Each structure stands twice: as structure tokens, then as C-alpha cells.
Amino acid sequence: MASTLLRKVWGSVLSRAVPRDPDASASSSSPRRRGAPAAAAAAEYGSLGALDAVPIDVLAQILRLLGPADAARSVAVCRTWRLLASDNALWAFFLSLGPDPWDLVVFAETHLAAGPAQPRSVYFGTVRVPPQLSFKRIYGQRALVPGSIIVDGGSGYCKYGWSKYAAPSGRCATFLEFGNIESPMYARLRHFFSTIYNRMHVKPSARPIVVALPLCHSDDTEAARASRKQYKETLYSVLFEMNVPAVCAVDQALLALYAARRTSGIVVNIGFNVTSVVPIFQGRVMREIGIETVGQGALKLTGFLKELLQRRNISFESLYTVRTIKEKICYVAADYEAELCKNTQASCEVDGEGWFTLSEERFKMAEILFQPQIGGVRAMALHKAVSLCMDHCYNTEVLRDHSWFKTVVLAGGSSCLPGLPERLEKELHKLLPPYISEGIRVLPPPFGTDTAWFGAKMIGTVSTFSDAWCINKKQFRQKSRHSGSSLVNAWR
Known part of the structure; x- marks a missing residue:
């Protein structure tokens, strides 16, 4: 009435x-x-x-x-x-009623509307200060942004869906292992994206696409730069040959940082095969500082839990069962030696296989991140890799203020293990000198296993998405013609 x-x-x-x-x-x-x-x-x-x-x-x-x-x-x-x-408050109210969380909308429009950070701004300490946001203009522009397809290939499992949706619409095993960029690269990429489009029941020409790029080579050598350049140019070539109207490709670690509402920090991505420690300053991966790579990831963790179950003669059908147990009841101990003296028994049910009861295996599995030797793994401990990266960041002196690298954001499925942020923060404080360790914060994955996908979603819905973040076929061809000023150098 x-x-x-x-x-x-x-x-x-x-x-x-x-x-x-x-x-x-x-x-x-x-x-x-x-x-x-x-x-x-x-x-x-x-x-x-x-x-x-x-x-x-x-x-x-x-x-x-x-x-x-x-x-x-x-x-x-x-x-x-x-x-x-x-009135600005009126349109802020309308935006807050939308599908995207209000704090993410404000962060995206404040920090991401200008597009990818330019490398030169890093060395001059330039920080873009946006003018007063006009939420009425932003509301109108966001309403006109075309819905885009988001593909986060990951290194073991793929998440894909629409930018206008609240979560990925599909998940599957990665058809193409993104970390492997060996030949035939073109054919493998085309098969991967064709499969995604078929699963989503959409024509490639219908919508722009946002792709989460893998780490590929972690170092900053000439050969690594050439390999990354080749991979990215092949990616663009494949998608434009499939008649995709516009492409936005962003590093996975950077997307995870955006999802945590940060533009600077260190991203620890526990991938399928390896764990990478990536320093990022003002929206740019600082490869010249150094990306630390730890030779163990989710597969090693699951494999070690499998070994622990076999020692206790616990039978299971497949690695999927072991992974399910890991996700349900495993955790990271705050103090490993003290945890061994506790009663940590717990049970979980796996569909089709019944109940499984574990005790110290629950935290022993993840302990190889900090003590690789107990699992027979020859790799650097996670906290040592992060502390080494922080030490490099401190000594590089990009800014007089050394706080930019003291926020650590976790990403990847296995980084969702309970207790990991607290344990890593504790180990870093023990390992680093006070002038570096003071103020360190380790943040859990803001959106769990879908953190990078949500970072891509923020870009895909920002009011300036089409102009600031995307590149079309004509722009790709024009920039590719200019030797020495490659598209990849401008967008990496």
C-alpha cells in the first residue's frame, strides 16, 4: 500500500x-x-x-x-x-545494494580504475591520488561494463565463470598446466580455451575475457623475460584468432593481492607443484628484487599425508580421498613440539568411503612447509623463503618507508589450512631482526581457493574496465609491429 x-x-x-x-x-x-x-x-x-x-x-x-x-x-x-x-551518498547507497561488496567497490574504483601500474612509477615513488569519487558517474559506468568471462587456470584446478556472478560457475582439473609453457604452446592454449568456452556454452566473440596469468619463470634473466613475452603474445594471438573482442591478462599473484584490497605486499601462493613468494609494489611484480620459489606445493602435501595414512594401514581409494581429508580436518600447528603432546584425534566422512580418524597426521602433513626434512623433502622452508624475500625488499630501498612489503597475503588452495597465517607470522618474527619484522601481518586468502578469481572479478567490473584494462585485436597488432616496444613489456 x-x-x-x-x-x-x-x-x-x-x-x-x-x-x-x-x-x-x-x-x-x-x-x-x-x-x-x-x-x-x-x-x-x-x-x-x-x-x-x-x-x-x-x-x-x-x-x-x-x-x-x-x-x-x-x-x-x-x-x-x-x-x-x-548526492554522492545516494549513489553510494545504490552501489552498496549491488552484487559486489561495498569495500571492494571502493577499493577497485580508487586503486584500479587507472589500469595497470606503469613500471616507471615505482622508482619515483609516485602514488596516484584519485580525485573525489563521483558515485553517480561510477554507478552509470559500471552498469555499462559488459559482463566478461574470467578464467583462473591455477596450476592444478581451473575456476571459470562470469564477472557479474557472485562466484565461479565451474571448476575442473586444469586442461593445460599453465606453469608448463613448452611447445606446442599455441595448440595447447587453443584447446584449453576452446574447452572452457564449450563448458560455459558461450561463443568466444560474445564477451571480453580476463585471464589469470601463471608465474611461469620466476627469475628476471633475459631468457626468462623472453619466455614470458612469448607466452603472453601467444595467449593474445590464440584468443584474438578465436575472435574474442577484448583480452585482459593479469598475474595471478597480483589478482590475489587485489582481492585482499592491497596494491603492495608479498603474495605467498601455494600452487599445485611449487610455492612462490612474490613481492609486489604499487601493482607491479618486482622481479628485479627476486621471486623465491619453494619446491613443494599442494601435491607434496597431499602425497605426504598419503604416506602417513599408509604407515597406519589406513586404506583409501584415491588421492582425491586424501585431498578431501586434508581439506576437512588437517591444520597447521602453532607449536609443533607442543602439539605432539596433545590429543588431536578427529574424524571426518568422505562420500562413498565412510569415516576416517586421524591424530597427529592432521598437523604433521603441513609441518613439511616449515620442516621439509621430516617428509624427506629437499626444499627451503616456507618462512625462510618469505624472510629472504623481505630481506631483499628491505635492502632494495625502493622507498624510504619499508612498510610496503610487510603485508603478506596467502593464496592457493592449501593456504586455506587453519593456523597457517598465525604460524607463518610467528616464524617470521623469530627469524627476522626487529627493524624488519615489526609490523608484519600475514593475511589468510580473502576468498579461499577462489581468491585470484575474485581479484579478476574486481577488474572485470571496475567502471573503466574496457578502456583501462583491456586490449583488442587492433591494438595488439599495432603494438606488435613496433620492435623494442612490445605489448608485453607494457603490460607484464
């Missing part, structure tokens, strides 16, 4: 619409005290008739209830309504 009455009132308001004054400024000053009647503004900005006696905040609430479409139409009524409909 109230809604019907409100619509009738709004109809009478629109029926008195006056031509818009092109010289009027939406930012003009007006009496907008809470509870003040609209009559105070009517003399200068136009009468609202019977609504002149209604307080301004009540009129603003009417616009909230009517929604963005009618709020936009109200600018034609008179200057008073135009001022109300241009």
Missing part, C-alpha cells in the same frame, strides 16, 4: 517536470540541513508544490526507495530534485 502511494506521489512530481537548466551546477550550494523543509530551497531552486513542506532528508529517503532509474529521472523536475539526485 505504501509503495503504491509513493508511486502516485512520484508520478505527480514527474508530471511537473521543468526543462533542465544547462547552466545549473549539480554541485551548487543549497540548504540541506537534516530535517529542514524543502520550502527553504524552493524559492531559489524551484517549487515542489505540496512537497515543499516535506523535510529534505525525507525526500532523499524517497529517492532511495524509488531506486536509481527514478532517481536519475528526477533531475528533470527542478534544481532542488537535481541536487538531491546528485
Whole structure:
């Protein structure tokens, strides 16, 4: 009943619409005290008739209830309504009702709207300070952004879906191991993306695509740069040959950092085969500082748990069963020696196989991240790799302020193990000197196993997505013609 009455009132308001004054400024000053009647503004900005006696905040609430479409139409009524409909808080309210979390919207529009960071800005310490955000303009631009396809190949499992959806629409084993960029690269990439498009039942020409790029080679040698360049150019070539209208390719580690609402920090990505420690400053992977690679990942963790189960003569059908047990009841011990003295027995059920009961195997499995030798693994301990990366960041002195690398963001499926952030932070404080360790924070994956996918989603829905983040076939061909100024060098 109230809604019907409100619509009738709004109809009478629109029926008195006056031509818009092109010289009027939406930012003009007006009496907008809470509870003040609209009559105070009517003399200068136009009468609202019977609504002149209604307080301004009540009129603003009417616009909230009517929604963005009618709020936009109200600018034609008179200057008073135009001022109300241009209020930043009103459009911030409309944006907060959307599918994306409000804090992610603000972060994306503040830090990602300008597009990928330019490498030169790193050395001059340039920080882009955005102007006051106009949420009305942002709302309109975001509404026009085409829905894009997001593909996060991962290194073991692929997540794909639509940028307008709240979560990935499909998951599967990776058809193409992204970390392996050996020949025939073109054929393998084309098969991979063709399979994704077939599974999503969409034509490649229908939507832009956001692709999470793998780490590939971690060092910054000339051969590694050439290999990354070849991989990225092949990726663009494959997608444009499939008639994809626009492509956005971003590093997986960078996407995980964005999902945590950061542009600088260290990303620890526990992948399928290896774990990488990636320093990122102002949206750029700092390969010249050094990316540390630990030779163990999710596969080693699952394999070690399998070995522990076999020692206790616990039978299981496959590695999938072991992985399920790992995800359900395994964790990282805050103090390994103290945990050995506790009763840590717990059980979980695996569909089709019944119940499994574990004790110290629950935390022994993950301990090889910090003590690789107990699992017979010859690799650097995780906390030592992170501390080494931090030490390099400190000595590089990119900025006088050394706080940029003290936020560590975890990514990858196995990084979701309970207790890992706390244990890693504790080990770093023990290992590093106080002038480096002070202020260190280790953050869990903000969106679990889908963290990189959500980072790509933030880019795919930002108001400037098409212009700032995407490249089309024409731009790709033009930049590829210029030797020495390759597309890849500008976008890596």
C-alpha cells in the first residue's frame, strides 16, 4: 500500500517536470540541513508544490526507495530534485545494494580504475591520488561494463565463470598446466580455451575475457623475460584468432593481492607443484628484487599425508580421498613440539568411503612447509623463503618507508589450512631482526581457493574496465609491429 502511494506521489512530481537548466551546477550550494523543509530551497531552486513542506532528508529517503532509474529521472523536475539526485551518498547507497561488496567497490574504483601500474612509477615513488569519487558517474559506468568471462587456470584446478556472478560457475582439473609453457604452446592454449568456452556454452566473440596469468619463470634473466613475452603474445594471438573482442591478462599473484584490497605486499601462493613468494609494489611484480620459489606445493602435501595414512594401514581409494581429508580436518600447528603432546584425534566422512580418524597426521602433513626434512623433502622452508624475500625488499630501498612489503597475503588452495597465517607470522618474527619484522601481518586468502578469481572479478567490473584494462585485436597488432616496444613489456 505504501509503495503504491509513493508511486502516485512520484508520478505527480514527474508530471511537473521543468526543462533542465544547462547552466545549473549539480554541485551548487543549497540548504540541506537534516530535517529542514524543502520550502527553504524552493524559492531559489524551484517549487515542489505540496512537497515543499516535506523535510529534505525525507525526500532523499524517497529517492532511495524509488531506486536509481527514478532517481536519475528526477533531475528533470527542478534544481532542488537535481541536487538531491546528485548526492554522492545516494549513489553510494545504490552501489552498496549491488552484487559486489561495498569495500571492494571502493577499493577497485580508487586503486584500479587507472589500469595497470606503469613500471616507471615505482622508482619515483609516485602514488596516484584519485580525485573525489563521483558515485553517480561510477554507478552509470559500471552498469555499462559488459559482463566478461574470467578464467583462473591455477596450476592444478581451473575456476571459470562470469564477472557479474557472485562466484565461479565451474571448476575442473586444469586442461593445460599453465606453469608448463613448452611447445606446442599455441595448440595447447587453443584447446584449453576452446574447452572452457564449450563448458560455459558461450561463443568466444560474445564477451571480453580476463585471464589469470601463471608465474611461469620466476627469475628476471633475459631468457626468462623472453619466455614470458612469448607466452603472453601467444595467449593474445590464440584468443584474438578465436575472435574474442577484448583480452585482459593479469598475474595471478597480483589478482590475489587485489582481492585482499592491497596494491603492495608479498603474495605467498601455494600452487599445485611449487610455492612462490612474490613481492609486489604499487601493482607491479618486482622481479628485479627476486621471486623465491619453494619446491613443494599442494601435491607434496597431499602425497605426504598419503604416506602417513599408509604407515597406519589406513586404506583409501584415491588421492582425491586424501585431498578431501586434508581439506576437512588437517591444520597447521602453532607449536609443533607442543602439539605432539596433545590429543588431536578427529574424524571426518568422505562420500562413498565412510569415516576416517586421524591424530597427529592432521598437523604433521603441513609441518613439511616449515620442516621439509621430516617428509624427506629437499626444499627451503616456507618462512625462510618469505624472510629472504623481505630481506631483499628491505635492502632494495625502493622507498624510504619499508612498510610496503610487510603485508603478506596467502593464496592457493592449501593456504586455506587453519593456523597457517598465525604460524607463518610467528616464524617470521623469530627469524627476522626487529627493524624488519615489526609490523608484519600475514593475511589468510580473502576468498579461499577462489581468491585470484575474485581479484579478476574486481577488474572485470571496475567502471573503466574496457578502456583501462583491456586490449583488442587492433591494438595488439599495432603494438606488435613496433620492435623494442612490445605489448608485453607494457603490460607484464
